[in-house]
Amino acid sequence: MAPPIGVHRLHGTVFFNTGDAWNDNCALSWGICGPLIGALYTLHHTRLLVTRQSAPGLCPGSRRRWHGTDLPEPRRFILGSAPKIWHNHDMSTDKPIPPKRYWLLAWLLTLAIIPALSIYGRRLQTLARENLDTGLLAWLIATPTLLLVFAVLLHQVRRGNYRQLWHLSWALALFGLLPLTLPAVEERLHFLVFGAFGLAAGRAFPIWLAVFLGTAAAGLDELLQWALPDRVGDWRDVGFNLLAVGGGLLLARLGKR
Incomplete structure (x- = not known):
């Protein structure tokens, strides 16, 4: 009988189960990891920006007062730095919420x-393998992922910002293909979680x-x-974990520029 799905280790040697199990693994991984990639991208790039078209003294979409007089120009580019003033407020105190608090919460979640x-x-x-249709799930995740990438590329091209596009290419290769x-x-x-851990740690703490x-x-x-009785730790996994953390830290450093 064929071994169960996944990786199998015996006396330090790694064995790979190919065939249908491998295909199921690929589809299932995209189905589970796709939303995580999308959430990371959204967390890293989404922010409330104050533009010169906004009403003076007000945050966009809010009737709360803006704490400050200078309205910064929006800076939207891939892996670009977030505004120095976070345009969100604590409902109880009506004070700006620093962005590091969000990154600290994200770091605690990945931890x-x-x-x-x-x-x-x-x-x-x-x-997941017993209860999910992996083929359909893979298509449902792959389609919006491709649309997201296309939308980001189109947005950057329309704004004439080409310098940061290569960061998207290596980030997708590292966290999408590897x-x-x-x-x-x-x-x-x-x-992917270790990549998110590195990204959140790089934004929440000193390098x-x-x-x-x-x-x-x-x-x-x-x-x-x-x-653990059903898991085996090895140096190979440590290396992959460090690679993911390093990629996340690099994204965090690029985002601070």
């Missing part, structure tokens, strides 16, 4: 997801602290997998 995937990843993979080479769904999810936290998380996660 909780990483060990959860190590503990429940195999069960999640089995449950995870497909990993044999198990939980490993692909791990890669030296973000590098330390990313390195520590990559190592401690594999130690946890060594302790």
Whole structure:
């Protein structure tokens, strides 16, 4: 009987199960990871911008007062820096909410997801394969993903901003194509979550602290997998985790420019 879906390790050797299981893994990974990629992109690029067409003294779409007199020009480009003043308010105090608070919440979320995937990843993979139509799910995710990429490229071309487009190309290759080479769904999810961890840490903390936290998380996660009966930690996984964290940190640094 063929081994179950995913990656199989025996005495330190990695075995890959190909065929229908591999196809199911690819479709399922896109189905699960696609929304995460979209959420990361939205979190990194969406912001409320004050333009010169906005009503003086008011935030767009809000009747609350604007704290300041200078209205900055909008700066919209791929991996571009967010405005220095965050145009959102705490409803209780009516004070601007700093953007680092959002990144800190995102970092805490990824910090909780990483060990959860190590503990429940195999069960999640089995449950998803038994209850989801992977082919249809892959199409539902691939179509809006392609439309999103096309819309971003069209937006940049229309604005005449070509310098930042190459960042989109390597980011999609790193976080969109490389995870497909990993044999198990939980490993692909791990890669994307570690990328999100690096991105959030790079925006929420100083770079030296973000590098330390990313390195520590990559190592401690594999130690946890060594302790689990259905998982096996190895140096290869540590390397992939560090690669994902490094990509996320690079995106964070580019976003601060």
